[in-house]
Amino acid sequence: EAGVAQSPRYKIIEKRQSVAFWCNPISGHATLYWYQQILGQGPKLLIQFQNNGVVDDSQLPKDRFSAERLKGVDSTLKIQPAKLEDSAVYLCASSLAGDAGGAYGYTFGSGTRLTVV
Amino acid sequence: AQTVTQSQPEMSVQEAETVTLSCTYDTSENNYYLFWYKQPPSRQMILVIRQEAYKQQNATENRFSVNFQKAAKSFSLKISDSQLGDTAMYFCALPANTDKLIFGTGTRLQVFP
Numbered sequence: 001e002a003g004v005a006q007s008p009r010y011k012i013i014e015k016r017q018s019v020a021f022w023c024n025p026i027s028g029h030a031t032l033y034w035y036q037q038i039l040g041q042g043p044k045l046l047i048q049f050q051n052n053g054v055v056d057d058s059q060l061p062k063d064r065f066s067a068e069r070l071k072g073v074d075s076t077l078k079i080q081p082a083k084l085e086d087s088a089v090y091l092c093a094s095s096l097a098g099d100a101g102g103a104y105g106y107t108f109g110s111g112t113r114l115t116v117v
Numbered sequence: 118a119q120t121v122t123q124s125q126p127e128m129s130v131q132e133a134e135t136v137t138l139s140c141t142y143d144t145s146e147n148n149y150y151l152f153w154y155k156q157p158p159s160r161q162m163i164l165v166i167r168q169e170a171y172k173q174q175n176a177t178e179n180r181f182s183v184n185f186q187k188a189a190k191s192f193s194l195k196i197s198d199s200q201l202g203d204t205a206m207y208f209c210a211l212p213a214n215t216d217k218l219i220f221g222t223g224t225r226l227q228v229f230p
Binding site: 003031033040041042043044045048056089091093095106108109110111113 | 121154159160161163164208210216217218220221222223
């Protein structure tokens, strides 16, 4: 079974520029998550999708971050304009429908390391 | 609100020895799962072990086992016969409402030859 695919692996941008990250979850996984992991901290949820609908985006800075999941499969997370404090690893994860709290947990991608200079 | 606390920022252990990583948590739920994830330098979070709260028996996966104390809300990870490949960040995690995971701040484990 293929894992969760993410791209790019690394990205360096200047502050106030825009950037986009892409995620392809495991086939059949209805739930997709974007997490932000700042250096030295545990991951924190930015947004959660169930199919192509948003379940939780309470921690997403909506003035600069946006995300979409077209057709309930791939997802894109965008930052515009970026700030220095957005430097972090952005992890995508997927699970069977709402099963992160159950038997299977999540499957994570390898993340995108964003550096804002 | 659910919280997860890992009080050991860094730990080290010699190869073949045993090490225990600590985790405490808070939740108002009665039935839930707890997870330990490993994050090597490749950055991918890998599920190490899970524990179902309604099961009294501690979970075991090969060299990894947990000490789950529900009343004390404690969930420690024991790694036996440590290997160099165990070097990584380890995160304790608890599902919150809507199934998002709440992570601790992590413990950096270094295994020395």
